[in-house]
């Protein structure tokens with residue numbers, strides 16, 4: 001089994017020692033970093049540190065040195081973000097720090113995205129994301145979007161205060177098989193259910209999977225409104241999105 005000392009970068013080793021406590025998380029994170037190159041570990045470390053200038057410079061330098069864009073995305077940026085996600089979930093860091101890491105991720109992705117789209121790598125899936133009608137909270141939604149994009153999905157962001165019709169129009173326009181709704185207010189959470197009803201009325205419910213989230217959204221609430229799933233954070237959102245896309249593919253005959 002890989003050991004923490006198999007990871008070359010001291011900063012990453014210290015981060016794991018200090019912040020990644022659950023044995024399953026620790027094993028997953030060590031597996032992510034073991035075997036990645038020292039320069040990718042340096043990019044991951046700068047991202048964890050929220051240092052967007054360094055991520056910018058190192059990503060550009062790595063590409064110039066001939067490193068594959070996918071390797072930089074997976075072994076550098078997403079690997080770093082996997083530690084950030086756990087630190088955030090376990091309350092070791094808070095919104096300002098996560099936003100700094102998000103900025104660093106964006107700095108790296110600015111080089112990677114055009115290369116990946118030009119090389120025609122098939123996206124994992126297309127997702128429509130929005131905060132529901134009446135609700136202006138978008139920090140959590142934006143984190144989910146960033147992680148979804150980081151995992152290879154194409155995300156169309158409808159922003160905040162999104163009506164039922166805007167979700168439906170976006171699904172039709174982009175042929176998206178998955179939508180994600182966010183709501184933070186108890187007064188706007190029911191608008192997720194109303195949007196799901198609108199998909200039923202438009203005879204589109206069987207064509208899409210629907211995920212919902214936001215600080216007060218429980219599994220029970222998601223089940224009651226007829227959603228296909230919920231996730232408590234951006235990492236869970238990515239896992240859920242992947243699972244729902246697989247399910248839809250199976251339902252539609254592979």
Ligand code: B12
Pocket residue numbers: 095134135136137138139140141143144180181182183184185186187211212213214215216230231232233234235236237240
């Ligand atoms: C920041 C904030 C604001 C900012 C929003 C800025 C912005 N651009 O988003 C501002 C100041 C504008 C604001 C306004 C208001 N707010 Co406010 N706000 C907050 C606060 C402090 C933090 C929310 C946040 O960003 N959390 C951090 C993010 C990362 O977490 P998150 O959103 O939960 O997202 C994570 C998960 O939920 C999940 N997730 C999120 N979306 C999705 C979607 C899917 C599909 C999945 C799978 C997962 C998922 O993943 C995310 C990442 O980990 C909360 C308190 C709190 N602790 O939640 C109050 C809070 C949500 N606000 C509250 C209130 C009352 C208001 C106002 C009504 C205040 C007022 N009187 O004007 C207004 C409403 C404005 C409106 N119409 O929306 C209340 C809501 C109470 C309730 N239960 O209804 C809260 C809980 C504060 C409180 N305790 O009273 N607010």
